[in-house]
Each structure stands twice: as structure tokens, then as C-alpha cells.
Amino acid sequence: MTCYVLGVAGTAKNTGKTTVLRALMAEAATLGIAVGLTSIGYDGEDRDHVTGLPKPRVTVPAGTWVATAEAGVRGRSEFSLAVCDAHPVLTALGRVVAARADRPARTVLAGPATARDLSHVTMTLARLGARLVLVDGAFGRLAPMTAVHGLVIATGAARHPEPERVARETGAICQLLALPRWEKWALEKSGNLQVLGPHGAVALRYPALLAPAWGEELARAAGAVAGKAGLATAYVPGSVNSAALSALRRALPAQVKLEVVFSHPLHLLAAGDPEGTAQAIASLAQAGHGVTVRDTVPLLAITVNPFYPAPGTGGEYRAEYVDAGHLLSAIREISPVLVTDVFLDGPAALWQQVWRYAGTAGSGGRAM
Amino acid sequence: MAAKKVLLAPLDPVHDVGLKLVKRALERAGHTTILLQPDLSVDEIVQRAVEEEVHSVLVGRTLGYNVPEVLARLVDVMEAAGLRGRVQLGVGGMAIRPELAAELGYDRGFGPGTSPEEAVAFVEGRAPVVAEVMSSRDKGDLTSGYSYRVHDPGLAKTLDAIARDTIEWATARTSPAVERGRIRRELINSAIALGYGRMSPEDHATLRQELLDQYLGHCDRQIQGFYRRGERVARTRPLSGVEVAALEQLVARTSGPAQLKPLRHGRTRPLVFVQYGTGCPFMDIAHIHVAESWGADGVVHFDPSWAARREGLMEGYHTHEQDGSLLTYENLSRTSASRQASTLWQVRAHRGLNTPETVVLAAAAGADLTKVNIAYGSLGAGTDPERLAVDGVECMRLSAEAGMAFDVVTNEELCGVPAHKAFAGMLIGAAMAVRLGARPILQPLFCLSPDVMINGQMDDNFVDYNAAKVMALRRIMDAPIWPGAPIGFLTHTEDRVQSATTTALHAALASSLDVDAISIASTDEAYSGGAIAGGSRVDTLRATAEAFRFFGRTTIAPSPRAEEWAAQLVEGVANVLGAVLSRGSFVAALYEGILGSPEDGAYPGRAGRGTVWLR
Numbered sequence: 001m002t003c004y005v006l007g008v009a010g011t012a013k014n015t016g017k018t019t020v021l022r023a024l025m026a027e028a029a030t031l032g033i034a035v036g037l038t039s040i041g042y043d044g045e046d047r048d049h050v051t052g053l054p055k056p057r058v059t060v061p062a063g064t065w066v067a068t069a070e071a072g073v074r075g076r077s078e079f080s081l082a083v084c085d086a087h088p089v090l091t092a093l094g095r096v097v098a099a100r101a102d103r104p105a106r107t108v109l110a111g112p113a114t115a116r117d118l119s120h121v122t123m124t125l126a127r128l129g130a131r132l133v134l135v136d137g138a139f140g141r142l143a144p145m146t147a148v149h150g151l152v153i154a155t156g157a158a159r160h161p162e163p164e165r166v167a168r169e170t171g172a173i174c175q176l177l178a179l180p181r182w183e184k185w186a187l188e189k190s191g192n193l194q195v196l197g198p199h200g201a202v203a204l205r206y207p208a209l210l211a212p213a214w215g216e217e218l219a220r221a222a223g224a225v226a227g228k229a230g231l232a233t234a235y236v237p238g239s240v241n242s243a244a245l246s247a248l249r250r251a252l253p254a255q256v257k258l259e260v261v262f263s264h265p266l267h268l269l270a271a272g273d274p275e276g277t278a279q280a281i282a283s284l285a286q287a288g289h290g291v292t293v294r295d296t297v298p299l300l301a302i303t304v305n306p307f308y309p310a311p312g313t314g315g316e317y318r319a320e321y322v323d324a325g326h327l328l329s330a331i332r333e334i335s336p337v338l339v340t341d342v343f344l345d346g347p348a349a350l351w352q353q354v355w356r357y358a359g360t361a362g363s364g365g366r367a368m
Numbered sequence: 369m370a371a372k373k374v375l376l377a378p379l380d381p382v383h384d385v386g387l388k389l390v391k392r393a394l395e396r397a398g399h400t401t402i403l404l405q406p407d408l409s410v411d412e413i414v415q416r417a418v419e420e421e422v423h424s425v426l427v428g429r430t431l432g433y434n435v436p437e438v439l440a441r442l443v444d445v446m447e448a449a450g451l452r453g454r455v456q457l458g459v460g461g462m463a464i465r466p467e468l469a470a471e472l473g474y475d476r477g478f479g480p481g482t483s484p485e486e487a488v489a490f491v492e493g494r495a496p497v498v499a500e501v502m503s504s505r506d507k508g509d510l511t512s513g514y515s516y517r518v519h520d521p522g523l524a525k526t527l528d529a530i531a532r533d534t535i536e537w538a539t540a541r542t543s544p545a546v547e548r549g550r551i552r553r554e555l556i557n558s559a560i561a562l563g564y565g566r567m568s569p570e571d572h573a574t575l576r577q578e579l580l581d582q583y584l585g586h587c588d589r590q591i592q593g594f595y596r597r598g599e600r601v602a603r604t605r606p607l608s609g610v611e612v613a614a615l616e617q618l619v620a621r622t623s624g625p626a627q628l629k630p631l632r633h634g635r636t637r638p639l640v641f642v643q644y645g646t647g648c649p650f651m652d653i654a655h656i657h658v659a660e661s662w663g664a665d666g667v668v669h670f671d672p673s674w675a676a677r678r679e680g681l682m683e684g685y686h687t688h689e690q691d692g693s694l695l696t697y698e699n700l701s702r703t704s705a706s707r708q709a710s711t712l713w714q715v716r717a718h719r720g721l722n723t724p725e726t727v728v729l730a731a732a733a734g735a736d737l738t739k740v741n742i743a744y745g746s747l748g749a750g751t752d753p754e755r756l757a758v759d760g761v762e763c764m765r766l767s768a769e770a771g772m773a774f775d776v777v778t779n780e781e782l783c784g785v786p787a788h789k790a791f792a793g794m795l796i797g798a799a800m801a802v803r804l805g806a807r808p809i810l811q812p813l814f815c816l817s818p819d820v821m822i823n824g825q826m827d828d829n830f831v832d833y834n835a836a837k838v839m840a841l842r843r844i845m846d847a848p849i850w851p852g853a854p855i856g857f858l859t860h861t862e863d864r865v866q867s868a869t870t871t872a873l874h875a876a877l878a879s880s881l882d883v884d885a886i887s888i889a890s891t892d893e894a895y896s897g898g899a900i901a902g903g904s905r906v907d908t909l910r911a912t913a914e915a916f917r918f919f920g921r922t923t924i925a926p927s928p929r930a931e932e933w934a935a936q937l938v939e940g941v942a943n944v945l946g947a948v949l950s951r952g953s954f955v956a957a958l959y960e961g962i963l964g965s966p967e968d969g970a971y972p973g974r975a976g977r978g979t980v981w982l983r
Contacts, residue, residue, distance in 0.1 A: 012437060042471035049468040050436050069470070075621075092469035092477050113443065113473035114452045138471050139440035143447035190450045206418055208449040210411040239448030241411050270448035271411065272441045 003036075003126035004358035006300070007148035009137035011169070014158035016305030016342070017137050018043055018056045023347035024354060028132055029061040036130030037109065038067035038121050040145070041138020042093070044108035051309040051317035059106045065130050066101065067121045069093035069110035078105035082128055089117040098124055109136055118147040132358055142266045143239075150357045151177075151297050152350070155331070156305035157322040163330040170302060171334035172274035176265045176281070177299045178336070182292040187235050187261060189294070193218060197225030197232035208238030215247030223253040230255040235294070237263045242276035249284050259290035266297065301338040301353050304331055372399045372423040372491050377413045378406040379429040379438060386460050386478075387428040393484030399491060410442045414449050424456040424491045427474075436472060443473035458490055507710045507736070508639045508665055510884045511773045511807040515846045516798070523844060526945045531799035534954040538761035543980050544586035544679050545755075546762045549724030551583045552681075556697065556732045587680030594682055603672075604694060607649070607685040615649055615685065619706040622657050626708060631663035631909065633917045638878050639712065639885040640912060643854070645670025646899055647688035649699050653706045658902045662909040666712030666737070668853075668887065669703070671695045676720025676751070677975050681729070691899070695726055700733035712736045717763050718777060719749030721976045724762040731770035737809075738767055738774040740801070743793025746958050747970035748780035753958035755976035761800065768806035775811040775850050776801070782857070784818040784969025787837055788940025791844075793963045795941065796954055798847060809884065812837045814851035814874055816858040818969060825933065830859065831877055835926040836933035838881045843938050851878050852887035860894040864907055867891035872911035879916055880924040888912060 006024070010017045021037070028035045037060060042049075044058035060066060065082075066073065069091050073079040079099040089096040093110040096117075101107070112118045122133045135148055140159075145151055153173060160166050193204035195218065202221040206214050218234055226232040230253075240262060252258055262268055268277050281291050306324040309317040324341055332339045338353050376391055378384030384406050391401045402420055404413065417425050427442060429435055439459060446452050459469055460478030469477025476490050489495060518524035558575050561567035567575070584592050593599035600606075607615065631640050642664045644655045656667050672692030675681070685702075686694045693699060700715065707713060714737035715730035717723040723740070730738050742760035746753035767774050776797040778790035794810060801808035814834050820826050825833035834851070841849055856874035860867040868891050878886045890904040948957040957963055964970030 041473055042467050045467065049465065049471060090475070092466050092474055110467070110470045113470075113475070114447055116453060138473060139437055141440050141444045141447075141473055143444040144473070190453075207451075208414070208418065208445075210415045210418070210445070210449070214415075238450045239414070239445045243411075264448075267448035270441070270444040272437075272444075 002359050003122070003131055003133060004150065005122045005133045005135060005148045006354055006358065007135045007137065007145040007151045007297070009142050009145050009151060009153055010140060011153065011155040011173070012140045012159040013050065014048070014305070014307060014309055015154040015156045016303055016307070017154045018058060019305070020152060020154055020303050020342055020350070021134055021136055022056060022058070023342045024134055024351060025061060025064065027347050027351040034063060034065070034129050034131050035061075036065040036067065036122070036125030036128070036133035037136070038111035038118070038125065038133070039109035039136035039138060040111060040113055040118060040141060041136070042108065042110045043136050043138070044106070048309070053309055053317055053319055057106055058109060059104060060101045062101055062103045064101045065098055065125050065128050066107055066109065067096055067098045067111055067125055068107060070095050070097045072108045072110060073097065073099040076105070078103055089120055096121060098128055100128070111136075113144065115144045115147040118144050122147065140272065143270045145297065146264045146266050146295070148297060150300045150354070152301045152303060152354070153299065154303045154305065156327060157308035157320075158305065161308050161320070161322055163322060163327040166327065167330040167334050169274050170331050172278035173269060174299065174335055174337070175278045176268050176274060177296065179262070179265055179281075179291060179293045179296065181296055182261045182294050187294050188237070189263065190237050193234065193236055195221040195225055195232055195234045197222065198227035198229055199225045201225065206238070209236055209240040209244035209248065212243050212247035215244035216251040219248050219251035219253070222256050222258050226253070226256045231257055231259075233259040233261065235261045239267050239270045240277065241271040242273055242280040245277070245280035245284065249280070249287055249289070252289070257288050257290070259292065260284065261292050261294055263294045264296065265293050298357065299337050300357055301340060301350055302331060302335050303350065304328055304339065304341050305343070306341070369492055373420060374399055374401045374424045374426060374491055375413070375417050375420060375422040376401055376403045377408065377425060377427045378404065379408075379413075379427055379435075379442070380406055384428055387426065389484045390426060390460075390487040393488050394491060397488050397492070399488075410438060410445055413442060414445045414451070417446070417451060417455060418449065422455060424458065426458045426460065426487060428460050436468070439474075440472050447473075456490065458487065460487070507712060508637075510639065510737075510809050510848045510850060514848050516802045516808075517846045518799070518844060519846070520844070520942075523942055523945065526949050527795060527799040528803070530796050530945065530948055530954055531803050533952070534757065534796070535761055535800055535803060537953070537955070538758045540982055541758045541980050542983050543755055543758045543976070545721055545724050545759045545976075547586045548583055548680060548722070549728050549762060549766065551579050551586075552725045552728045555579050555583070556728070583680070588678055591678060591680030591682070601682060603689045604682070604686050605689070607687060612685050615702055618650060618653055619702050622653055622706045626657065626661055628660055628708065628710075629663045629913070631665075631913045631916055632879075634921045635879060635916070637885070638850075638875075638883050639665035640875070640909070641666040641668055641712070641714065641852075641885060641887040642890070642905060642909070643668040643670050643887065645691060645693045647672070647690055647693055649685065649687060649693065649702055651899075652693050652703055655900070655902060655905065656703065656707055656711070659905055659909065660708050660711050662906050663913055664711070664909060666714060666885070667707070668714045669693060669695075669700070669716060671716070675722065676749070679721050681722050681725055695722070695729055697729050697732060700729055700735075704734045714739060714775075717774075719745035719751050719756070721751065721755070723756070723759045724766060727763045727766040727770070727772070731766065731772055735772060738763070738772050739777060740764055740767065740774045741776045741778070741794065741797050743790070743797060743958065743963050744777055744780045746973050747785065747793070747964045748783045750973035751975050752977040752979075753972050754955050754980050756973070757955045757958070758980050760797070761804070764801045764804045764806045768801075768804050773807040773809055774801070775809040775852075777811040777853055778813055779853065780964050780970055781813045781815075781817040781819060783964070785964035786819045786940070786968065787812070787817070788937050789944050789964050789968065791837075791841065791937065791941045792944035792948065795844065795945070796948065798845065809848045809850045810841050810845070811850045811852050812841060813853070813857065814855040814878060814886070830874065831924060832926045832930040833933055834874070834877055835881060835930040836937060838883060839930060839934035840937035840941070843934065844941060848884040850885035850887070851883055854887045854889035854893070857889070857894070860889060860891075862895045864891040864904060867894070868907040868911035871908045872915035875912040876915040876919045877924055879919060880922070
């Protein structure tokens with residue numbers, strides 16, 4: 001049995017992740033596909049914790065497996081609890097358990113916050129029979145989504161109420177997610193920065209590139225190992241910011257051509273500045289350096305939401321909307337993948353895209 | 369526990385006080401801390417976490433526009449930097465709730481009311497020993513350490529003589545309630561014998577029928593109809609089988625350890641009691657649970673006022689459509705089973721026609737306390753003095769046997785009886801109890817009584833006269849004091865803030881006077897016109913906790929008027945007791961107004977008149 005794990009990540013809170021999840025669950029239910037559901041944060045509450053505005057509820061069809069904090073499902077007659085995973089996964093709300101909805105049931109989702117824990121949880125859901133596991137994102141957090149097989153990114157006016165700005169940023173996200181994979185030799189997933197060249201290998205003290213000084217140190221190390229050929233390869237397992245990348249580029253000796261391998265495009269996005277990071281990477285490439293990623297995740301679609309919570313003067317928020325058509329067309333112009341507003345377009349196109357990847361034709365799902 | 373290295377990051381230009389408190393607690397526990405300057409960027413914080421190779425990162429931040437996104441990004445960068453597997457991540461702040469912490473991806477959220485100890489426990493990977501919340505507490509004993517000595521030898525002699533004569537008089541008599549109490553005890557004992565296999569079902573059935581026949585011989589027609597023909601008593605309904613099963617489930621769910629918020633600060637007393645009696649066994653359990661969770665040390669069962677005028681009590685699980693929860697062994701036993709082991713539980717038997725049986729049921733169900741007062745029950749609560757004197761002495765005997773302490777309340781003050789007369793009645797009751805081997809608790813009113821309103825003792829403040837009452841009682845007898853019931857009565861209004869405040873201030877005064885216990889009302893108790901809301905219970909418990917926190921171990925100094933009034937009260941009590949002794953009969957004194965007259969507002973009750981006979 002294969003199980004496909006789809007992440008629905010947002011660029012910000014209130015970008016429509018829950019609406020997308022509900023639409024996908026409903027489509028899967030009509031086809032009788034066993035769905036597993038979890039979150040890398042918390043979802044399903046009546047009102048947003050931050051803005052106080054109403055939120056769409058999470059109601060799962062009968063047969064859905066839910067992985068959430070135990071307190072949310074224990075003792076509820078709608079759910080049957082499953083044996084917990086051998087690797088206990090803890091959240092700020094307690095231990096995560098799997099529970100099957102025996103009838104349609106409203107639930108809150110409080111799931112694993114890290115990629116490692118998310119892997120444990122999705123494997124558990126797969127073992128319990130889920131063919132499609134949907135992973136709800138939280139805020140603009142993307143890093144735990146390295147554990148999914150495919151990604152839908154929800155964006156919209158909640159990220160920024162200016163459609164052109166959201167479009168530019170979405171373009172940068174697409175660029176980073178399209179970075180080519182490193183194919184030459186195997187690299188450890190974690191650890192500190194490494195630089196290899198004809199004159200040897202250097203391990204730096206850091207896992208990430210978060211400070212200009214770290215970028216400069218990497219440049220010096222590259223210069224030291226590059227030798228006469230001027231070739232070196234650097235592996236950056238952790239997160240990166242544009243300032244450090246720019247410092248790296250500026251500090252690299254002119255004769256050195258560096259192949260920079262990042263662990264995952266979602267680690268590049270963790271800095272929260274897709275445009276700046278994409279620009280810094282483009283500058284590296286323009287300077288003749290190579291940029292690849294150790295691993296990646298297919299971007300299946302982008303969903304957009306014109307809603308945004310507008311802050312009032314008294315600390316309260318009110319619901320506002322940008323022009324939905326304008327937002328949609330602005331993002332469609334720059335995106336190489338499906339762009340849809342599930343509310344306007346309906347879920348069919350998104351579902352087809354997801355299920356195509358998820359393996360009805362045997363292409364996307366992975367045995368777990 | 370190996371010392372940990374903790375990075376404290378205030379993601380806020382100014383609000384890093386919480387983190388400084390945590391820093392102090394962590395260092396006191398032997399850990400190393402690095403407190404960053406406020407307003408560093410997310411990347412700079414993660415950079416320091418990497419460089420310093422810390423075990424934990426604790427972030428403090430007040431929420432504002434876009435702040436949650438910044439907090440979420442810190443989690444993401446930590447994850448992307450490969451730190452999440454080995455570095456714990458916590459967030460604290462006034463707007464942080466566990467749900468928000470989970471949504472942001474933090475391992476733990478520290479919201480308002482979090483103690484530094486919780487953060488230390490988080491860093492050390494253990495469950496917190498939380499000062500603000502306890503999983504258990506010791507059950508208090510209100511009577512320990514008291515000698516019940518009457519300080520003035522003359523007054524001691526007077527009280528003893530009245531008590532001796534009254535007990536002797538009552539012991540020679542009996543009443544339907546005394547007989548029912550005896551039979552109820554046999555009914556319960558036979559059920560226990562059946563349960564333990566010491567009696568066959570057939571023998572039990574025969575004995576039960578015999579006892580029930582005797583019992584019903586002492587009941588009124590309504591109660592006879594209930595037992596003989598299954599007729600419902602008005603406004604009551606038996607629980608269905610499904611409801612009883614659900615009640616059992618609720619008991620199972622609520623009887624385990626709970627988080628109990630302590631009320632007191634720096635003192636071990638007063639213990640704080642609240643009353644319940646919604647009529648519904650389910651709601652009673654819920655209300656008790658709320659009260660326990662918010663710090664109440666004890667709960668007081670209120671039964672329907674009409675039941676005091678019925679001869680006989682029902683059996684089984686029953687709900688009541690109005691205020692007051694029915695006194696049956698089944699109802700009481702479920703209430704008892706659901707409460708926390710440390711929660712003191714009082715079932716009142718201070719007025720009405722079923723007091724001995726109430727004490728029997730209370731003892732069988734495991735109550736810690738009951739309430740007995742012949743004077744108040746006769747003069748302010750409608751029960752015939754002769755009847756209640758006979759029943760009350762039996763109640764005291766049964767309480768002594770069961771080891772249940774009881775308070776002697778002076779609610780006749782609410783009718784208008786001056787405090788010195790009410791105190792005299794209370795002290796007679798206490799002296800009788802002591803002679804019978806029971807443990808009485810003096811319960812003076814701590815309120816704006818009609819007598820006080822008329823005579824102006826509280827025109828200036830509520831401190832002096834309330835303090836004078838406690839001072840006077842202490843001068844007379846070495847006995848526990850439990851002002852009530854509730855404190856601040858008649859100072860409450862419909863305004864919840866006002867009600868909570870006046871309760872809290874009276875509680876602070878009681879604490880300052882170092883009394884043993886207090887009873888507090890909910891903020892809607894005097895004006896609810898029906899069921900009490902759970903939230904209004906929390907109002908006064910929280911307000912009381914704040915008052916205790918505010919005053920700590922300091923004391924409130926009454927003015928010299930308190931001293932004058934205390935002396936007047938002692939003298940007044942002595943005069944009334946002298947008059948009772950001269951009259952030669954406590955019961956006659958009740959009828960004749962020596963302990964509270966119609967002019968005062970007290971009328972001898974009529975329920976149960978003419979139902980006493982010589983043994």
C-alpha cells in the first residue's frame with residue numbers, strides 16, 4: 001500500500017490552508033479514499049488565537065484518521081483511539097495520538113512541530129491505512145514540510161494586501177522550489193557546513209548561514225581548499241539568509257567557483273525573505289557559482305485567498321478582502337504551477353493535480 | 369540533573385521582566401543562562417543559540433501585529449538550522465496560551481500566571497512543581513487544638529448548667545425525626561451487611577420491609593406515598609437508569625487528581641467554604657469541581673427549603689427542579705465520591721424536621737462536617753423549639769459518634785436578633801455539644817445584619833463590629849470560629865464586581881483575625897433568583913485569593929470601638945445566659961423570647977409542634 005503525504009503550507013496565517021484541507025478531504029471522501037490528517041501547529045478552533053476572527057472549522061468525514069494531541073480526542077465517542085506510535089511525539093498540548101473518526105466529527109488538530117516528528121506521525125497514519133495524509137501548516141512555517149511528498153502553498157492577502165507584492169514573493173518561492181537537485185554524491189542530512197576541494201575538506205562550526213561573518217568564513221574555507229583549479233563544493237545543511245549569502249559571494253576569491261549545495265529549498269524559505277534569498281542565489285549563479293539542493297519537494301499548486309485580517313486602532317481585527325480576480329491573475333502570471341482560489345474555482349482542479357501526484361497512476365506515492 | 373545552558377531571548381524592546389525572573393530561578397537551580405539584549409532579529413538569536421551550544425531557548429514577547437509571524441519564523445529557522453532535535457524551545461508572554469504555543473510550533477507555552485518554576489521544570493525536562501496549582505492538599509481539621517474551655521468561671525458554670533439540664537430534658541424525650549434517624553441507620557447498616565454478604569438477600573428484604581414500615585409510621589403522607597405507591601414528590605424526579613450510569617461516569621471522571629489553586633498566601637487559615645445545591649446531582653458535581661479547582665477548601669450542601677417541613681426523606685437518585693439538592697444516601701454518596709479527598713464536605717442539619725436522619729446520612733456518605741443549631745433553627749428557620757431541641761441533642765450525639773464536627777450558626781441575626789442574644793444561643797449549643805463529646809465550631813455572622821443596620825455599628829466601617837464579635841467569642845470560649853454564612857451577607861448587590869470586592873474584603877478581615885474558616889457567597893448568590901452560575905463562584909474565589917495575596921500575613925487594625933463593642937457583647941451574652949438559667953429551661957427561653965423576641969424579629973417556629981413525646 002502506498003501513501004502520499006501532502007503538505008498544505010501557508011506563507012502566513014489566514015491564507016486559506018484550512019479551506020484547502022476541507023476541500024481536499026471532501027473530494028477524497030466522495031472517492032472513498034482513506035485520509036489521514038494532522039497539523040504542524042494547531043487548527044480547528046472557532047476563533048483565531050491572534051485576531052479573534054471566526055475560523056473555518058475542521059470537520060472530518062467518517063473513516064478519517066486524525067493525529068492530534070490526546071486531550072482533543074480521548075473520551076470522545078466519535079473517535080476510536082489507535083495504539084500510539086513507538087516514538088512518542090509531544091506538543092505544547094501534550095502527546096500526539098492517532099484516532100479514527102467513526103462518524104463525521106469536528107476536531108482540533110495539534111500535531112508534530114518538527115519534520116522528524118512529522119515523519120513518525122505520517123508513517124503511523126500510513127500504517128493505519130491512510131492512502132493520503134494531509135498535513136496542515138501553521139502560520140508561515142515551512143521547515144517541517146521537508147517530511148512531505150508534495151506541497152500545496154496557500155498564499156494571499158493575509159501575507160500582504162498588495163497583490164503584486166504577493167505575486168513577486170510567490171515567484172521567488174517557485175524559483176527556490178525549482179532549484180536543481182545535487183546528484184553527484186550522497187550528503188548527510190544534518191551536521192555542520194562542509195567545504196570540499198582538491199586541497200581537502202573543511203568542516204565549519206555552524207550548520208547554517210545566518211550571519212555575514214559565517215558567509216565570509218565559508219568563503220575563506222572555499223578559497224583554502226579550491227586549489228589551482230579554483231573549484232570547491234560547499235554543503236549547507238541548515239537555514240540561510242540573504243545577508244550571509246551576499247557576504248559569501250562578496251568574500252569568495254575571484255578565481256574560486258563554488259558549487260553550493262543547500263539541504264532543502266524549504267530551509268532557504270525559513271528565513272522568511274523569499275525574494276531576498278532568491279535574489280542572493282541568483283547573484284551567486286550570475287557570478288558563475290553553482291546552486292543545487294540535496295533534496296526537494298514538488299510544488300503541486302498554489303492556492304490564493306483574498307481575505308486578510310486588518311488591524312484596527314484598538315487592538316481588534318476586522319475581516320477585509322482584496323480583489324480576488326486581481327490577486328489570482330497576478331499570481332497566475334508568475335507561477336509555473338496550478339494557481340487556484342478554491343472558493344472561486346471549486347476544488348476539482350486542485351484535487352486532480354493532487355491525486356495525479358498522489359499516485360493513481362503510480363507516480364507519486366511512496367511505500368511507507 | 370546536569371546543569372543546562374539556556375538562552376533567554378526577549379523578542380521585545382521593553383518587556384523582558386518575565387525572562388529576568390526566569391533567569392534568576394534558573395541560576396538558583398544551578399543552570400547557566402545567557403540573557404540576550406531585547407530586539408535582536410530571529411537570525412541573530414538562532415546564531416547565538418548555535419554559537420553558545422545551548423540546551424534550551426526561551427523567548428519572551430508580548431503579542432502585537434505580526435509578532436506571531438516572527439515567533440513562528442524563529443521556530444522555522446531553528447528547525448532549518450537543525451537545532452530542534454536537541455534544543456528545547458519555549459515561549460512566554462501575557463498573550464501566550466498552550467494552543468498558540470502549539471500552533472507556533474514551540475515545545476511549551478508560558479502564559480499569564482506561569483511561575484518561574486515551570487520554566488525551570490521545562491528546562492530540566494520534568495513535570496513542574498507548580499506553586500500556583502496543586503494536585504492535592506491536606507484536609508484541614510477546624511477543631512484541632514481547641515480546649516473548649518469557657519474562660520470566665522461564672523459563665524462556665526452557667527453554660528454548663530443550661531447544657532446539662534437541656535440534655536437531660538431532651539434525652540427523656542423523642543420525636544418522629546429521632547426515631548427515623550435510628551431507623552435510617554439500621555436501614556443503612558442492613559444494606560451494608562447485605563453488600564458484605566453478612567446477610568442473605570431474603571433476610572435483608574424482610575428486615576428492610578419491617579424497618580421501612582416503622583419508618584413510614586413516622587412520616588407524613590407525601591413521603592408515605594413516595595415509598596408505598598411510588599408517587600413523586602412535587603418538583604422532584606428520579607434519575608433514569610441511563611442518567612444514573614452517566615452520573616457514575618461523571619463521578620469516575622471527576623474523582624481523580626485535579627489541579628487545585630491555593631487561595632491563601634502565607635497563612636494556613638482561614639479555610640474557605642462555598643455552598644452548592646443546584647438540585648441536579650450532575651450540576652452539583654460540576655459546581656464542586658469548579659470550586660475545588662479555584663481553591664475552595666470545603667463545600668456545603670444546601671437542601672430544598674421545603675424539605676425542612678416534610679416528615680421523612682426520600683431514597684434513591686433524584687433531581688430537584690429548583691434550588692436545593694435532595695438529601696438521599698444515593699445522591700450524597702455520589703457527591704462524596706466525586707470530590708477531591710482533601711475537600712471538606714458539610715451537610716447541614718440545623719433546621720427542619722429531618723435533622724437526626726440528615727446527620728445519619730451525612731455520616732454514612734462520608735461528610736466531614738454538619739451544622740446544628742437549636743436556637744437559630746427554632747427562632748429563624750421555622751422549626752418548633754421543643755421539637756428542634758429534642759432533635760438537635762440527638763444530632764449532637766450522632767455527630768459525636770461519627771466524629772463529625774459541626775458549626776453552630778447564628779443566622780437568627782438575619783431576622784434582626786442582636787448578636788449578644790444569638791451568641792448566647794450559639795454558646796448554649798456549643799456547651800451542650802461539648803458535654804456530649806462533640807466538636808462544635810462557632811459561626812458568628814460576619815455581615816451587615818438588621819440589628820447592625822438599625823443601631824449603626826457599621827455606619828462607619830465593616831471592620832470594627834465584625835472584629836468585635838470574634839474578639840468577644842474568643843474572650844468567652846476557646847473554640848474554633850468560622851464566620852459566615854456567607855461573610856459579607858447583606859453587603860452584596862447585583863453588581864458582580866461589588867459583590868466580589870465586598871466578599872474579598874470581609875475575607876481579608878477574617879484572615880487578619882486569624883479565624884479558622886469562612887463561608888463565601890458567589891457574586892450572584894444573593895440576587896440570582898435561581899441557579900448560581902459557575903463563573904460567579906470563580907469571581908469570589910479569585911477575589912478572595914487576591915485579597916489574601918494583598919494582605920499576606922499583615923493584620924488589619926480595628927479602631928478602639930471594636931474593643932468597646934466586644935466588651936458589650938461579652939456582657940450582653942452573660943446577661944442573656946443568666947436570664948436563661950433563671951428561667952430554668954432553654955426551650956422555654958426560646959419560646960419566651962429571651963434568646964430573640966418577636967420585637968427583635970424572631971418568632972418561635974411551628975413546624976413539628978406537638979410531635980415530641982416522652983420515651
